[in-house]
Amino acid sequence: DQQVKQNSPSLSVQEGRISILNCDYTNSMFDYFLWYKKYPAEGPTFLISISSIKDKNEDGRFTVFLNKSAKHLSLHIVPSQPGDSAVYFCAAAEYGNKLVFGAGTILRVKS
Amino acid sequence: DTGVSQDPRHKITKRGQNVTFRCDPISEHNRLYWYRQTLGQGPEFLTYFQNEAQLEKSRLLSDRFSAERPKGSFSTLEIQRTEQGDSAMYLCAWRNEKLFFGSGTQLSVL
Numbered sequence: 001d002q003q004v005k006q007n008s009p010s011l012s013v014q015e016g017r018i019s020i021l022n023c024d025y026t027n028s029m030f031d032y033f034l035w036y037k038k039y040p041a042e043g044p045t046f047l048i049s050i051s052s053i054k055d056k057n058e059d060g061r062f063t064v065f066l067n068k069s070a071k072h073l074s075l076h077i078v079p080s081q082p083g084d085s086a087v088y089f090c091a092a093a094e095y096g097n098k099l100v101f102g103a104g105t106i107l108r109v110k111s
Numbered sequence: 112d113t114g115v116s117q118d119p120r121h122k123i124t125k126r127g128q129n130v131t132f133r134c135d136p137i138s139e140h141n142r143l144y145w146y147r148q149t150l151g152q153g154p155e156f157l158t159y160f161q162n163e164a165q166l167e168k169s170r171l172l173s174d175r176f177s178a179e180r181p182k183g184s185f186s187t188l189e190i191q192r193t194e195q196g197d198s199a200m201y202l203c204a205w206r207n208e209k210l211f212f213g214s215g216t217q218l219s220v221l
Contacts, residue, residue, distance in 0.1 A: 034209060043113060043202050043212035044154060054212075089153045091210075098144070098167070099210050101153030 003027045006102035015111045019077040023090030026071065030092040034099065035064060035075045036088045039091050043099055047088075048075070080109045114140065115213040116220075122176050123219045131189045132216045133135055134203030142187050144210065145178055146202040147171065154202055162188060193220045 007023045013019045020037075030050040036044035048106050050057040050064045050073070076104045077084055090102040123128050136143065136170070142161055146154040158168045162183035172178075175193075180186040187195045190197055200215040 006153075009151075032208075036212075041215075041217065042203075043117075043200075043215045044148075045113075046209050046211060049209060082166070098156045098159065100156075101155070103151065103153050 002029075002102075003100050004090055004102040006009050006088075006106050008089055009080050009103075010106040010108070012108045013080045013109060014107055015082055016079045017089075019075075019080045019084065019107055019109065020076040021077075021088050021107065022091075024074045024075075025076075025092050027092070027094075027100075028101075029094045031095050032093050033064070033066060033073050034091045034093075035062075036089040036091060036101075037084075038089060038104070040052070043079055044089055077107075082109050082111045085109050113213050114138070114205050114211045115143075115215040117153075117203050117216050118215060119178070119216055121219075123136050123221065126193060126195060128193055129191045130193055130218065131188065132218075133200050134186045134188070134201075136184065136205055136212060141183075142206045143180060143219035144204040144206060145186070145188050146204060147199045148202060148215075149199045150151045157188075157201075159221055190218075193218075195220045 034049040035047040038044040066073045087104045088106045091099040093099045117211045118133045144159040145157040148154045160180040175191045178188045198220045202215045204212045
């Protein structure tokens with residue numbers, strides 16, 4: 001039972017353009033959402049988060065949008081850079097409970 | 112600085128052998144987690160500790176797996192009689208609100 005789904009296994013974007021990574025969830029009790037970035041042979045690193053009381057959170061080039069009615073969130077990276085090439089994981093949790101992760105999306109930014 | 116140090120970074124073992132991984136928090140972290148990540152999947156929760164108490168275990172944690180956190184400081188994860196399906200990256204993490212992962216231990220079972 002996959003509660004967090006990332007339906008795009010990979011995404012390829014030109015340097016300088018926008019990258020949009022998508023994530024859907026099924027558990028309406030989730031109230032906290034996070035994005036992580038992972039390079040090969042390293043642990044995931046925290047990128048940005050959003051709580052369910054907001055619909056947008058921005059941090060530099062990274063913006064996360066939350067649509068609670070659609071149970072959908074997205075991560076926008078503008079402008080995309082070659083160093084952004086990595087695997088991106090979406091995660092969700094009920095407050096205080098363990099995080100549940102999606103399967104990840106491989107982002108390739110071409111220079 | 113990930114907040115936790117994991118050892119070893121890589122482990123190659125033969126099927127049937129026992130392996131043990133260690134996680135050392137760099138400072139005091141009450142909540143310590145173990146996750147496992149296989150290729151093409153996101154991290155999957157295994158277990159977590161609140162100080163020395165193991166408060167939750169995933170059903171992924173078969174009886175071949177055991178985790179400890181003596182004295183509420185470092186934690187160990189042991190896998191007995193390893194199987195090829197145990198090959199994965201094993202991640203230790205600490206949490207305040209967000210989860211912060213260590214660099215992981217990559218296990219390969221031959």
